[in-house]
Amino acid sequence: MGRRGHKKQKAFRRATVDAIRKARLEKQKGANGEPTTATNEDQATSEDRPRVSKYEDIVKENALFEKYYKTMNLVPDDEWDAFLAALKEPLPVTFRVTGFRTHAFAVMHLIRERYFQPLQSSTAIEKPKELVWYPGSLAWELNLSRNQLRSHPELQKLKEFLYEQTEHGNISRQEAVSMIPPLVLDIQPHHKILDMCAAPGSKTAQIIECLHRDESNPIPSGFVIANDVDNKRCYTLVHQVKRLESPCFAIINHDASNLPNLKFDNGNISFDRILCDVPCSGDGTLRKNPDLWKKWNPGHAFSLQSIQLRIATRGIQLLAPGGLMVYSTCSMNPIENESVVAQLLQAFQGQISLVDISDKLPGLKTIPGLKKWCIIGKNQEIYNSFEEVPKNMQSLARPNMFAPSSDVIEQLNIERW
Numbered sequence: 016m017g018r019r020g021h022k023k024q025k026a027f028r029r030a031t032v033d034a035i036r037k038a039r040l041e042k043q044k045g046a047n048g049e050p051t052t053a054t055n056e057d058q059a060t061s062e063d064r065p066r067v068s069k070y071e072d073i074v075k076e077n078a079l080f081e082k083y084y085k086t087m088n089l090v091p092d093d094e095w096d097a098f099l100a101a102l103k104e105p106l107p108v109t110f111r112v113t114g115f116r117t118h119a120f121a122v123m124h125l126i127r128e129r130y131f132q133p134l135q136s137s138t139a140i141e142k143p144k145e146l147v148w149y150p151g152s153l154a155w156e157l158n159l160s161r162n163q164l165r166s167h168p169e170l171q172k173l174k175e176f177l178y179e180q181t182e183h184g185n186i187s188r189q190e191a192v193s194m195i196p197p198l199v200l201d202i203q204p205h206h207k208i209l210d211m212c213a214a215p216g217s218k219t220a221q222i223i224e225c226l227h228r229d230e231s232n233p234i235p236s237g238f239v240i241a242n243d244v245d246n247k248r249c250y251t252l253v254h255q256v257k258r259l260e261s262p263c264f265a266i267i268n269h270d271a272s273n274l275p276n277l278k279f280d281n282g283n284i285s286f287d288r289i290l291c292d293v294p295c296s297g298d299g300t301l302r303k304n305p306d307l308w309k310k311w312n313p314g315h316a317f318s319l320q321s322i323q324l325r326i327a328t329r330g331i332q333l334l335a336p337g338g339l340m341v342y343s344t345c346s347m348n349p350i351e352n353e354s355v356v357a358q359l360l361q362a363f364q365g366q367i368s369l370v371d372i373s374d375k376l377p378g379l380k381t382i383p384g385l386k387k388w389c390i391i392g393k394n395q396e397i398y399n400s401f402e403e404v405p406k407n408m409q410s411l412a413r414p415n416m417f418a419p420s421s422d423v424i425e426q427l428n429i430e431r432w
């Protein structure tokens with residue numbers, strides 16, 4: 016299709032989106048007297064959505080969870096109470112402005128002038144907060160729960176604008192932490208990129224935007240292959256990404272731990288950048304999924320480590336020399352994080368090394384990974400080494416789930432992770 020045809024198609028799509036949006040708003044107005052705000056993350060499958068409707072009924076306590084993380088000093092002692100209190104607060108609304116830079120800056124300018132400016136005089140609302148580590152002042156936090164956002168009249172216009180612009184693809188309602196892995200991948204337009212566990216696709220969309228960031232070159236030489244094992248979730252991924260209309264993108268549906276070699280120019284593709292955002296127990300999402308307070312138990316991490324390690328191992332095998340792979344989870348558990356990374360470093364010793372990213376996103380607060388941790392049993396019993404684990408638990412809590420010895424840590428040159 017030629018250029019004109021493409022333009023026409025775009026105009027048609029925009030008109031269609033407008034019509035759909037209008038119809039939806041009308042329907043919602045009829046149903047509850049006011050429209051609601053949709054998000055990219057709302058388009059995710061039920062697994063990614065908050066899992067219960069009556070959050071206020073949930074007791075946000077879990078003795079096992081608290082003992083486990085407190086015993087291992089996940090956060091410094093004097094920060095523990097604040098940490099726990101923060102986990103019980105609703106997740107703030109965060110969004111980033113998408114697309115080519117000139118366009119994104121124009122949208123951001125409009126948001127500031129038309130929507131943020133009038134909020135400055137309000138005393139009832141906390142002012143929008145910039146996510147300072149996100150390049151170009153294009154990502155913001157509205158320190159309000161979704162409920163508050165709905166009920167404050169001052170925010171009504173902003174709410175509708177966010178809804179509209181999300182539909183048009185100018186804004187992505189994405190959690191702040193979810194924006195970090197694509198940023199530290201440092202993507203260039205010529206990179207061959209693999210997103211191993213990609214659905215529902217908010218990070219994939221961000222990666223594709225980075226690939227296309229050179230406005231003078233609409234068709235970069237690099238490409239993105241996004242994979243997910245779950246066929247239904249692959250459809251969510253299509254929905255998330257197709258609005259970007261990138262010609263440099265393909266989706267595959269495979270077990271990432273067993274991903275076949277992919278051919279390109281008669282050779283196997285090795286990737287310059289890989290995102291390995293593995294399935295995890297998700298206890299870093301307690302604020303979004305408060306029912307995890309009831310469900311959290313140490314067994315989730317035990318059962319997930321093996322697949323996490325196998326997926327990451329396959330990722331490294333597919334990585335080009337000099338390439339970068341980001342391993343990420345939304346769990347705080349060292350069994351799913353530090354332990355997996357330590358095993359990768361041991362298995363590929365001399366071939367891979369850790370990259371210190373603590374200064375890559377100025378303004379982002381980071382703490383180093385743990386070098387020591389424990390494992391907890393169902394009855395709150397703490398094990399500091401495999402030797403302490405009773406026989407009936409040894410098939411679950413494996414030796415490699417404990418921290419490597421200080422000799423190994425030194426040998427692997429892990430100063431900060």
Ligand SMILES: C[S@@+](CC[C@H](N)C(=O)[O-])C[C@H]1O[C@@H](n2cnc3c(N)ncnc32)[C@H](O)[C@@H]1O
Nearest residue numbers: 212213214215216217218244245270271292294
């Ligand atoms: C944490 S979510 C990924 C979130 C996604 N990267 C994003 O930012 O929107 C983990 C994904 O891994 C997928 N998954 C689970 N096991 C997998 C496997 N063996 N191979 C590939 N994907 C897998 C799940 O279907 C799920 O979509």
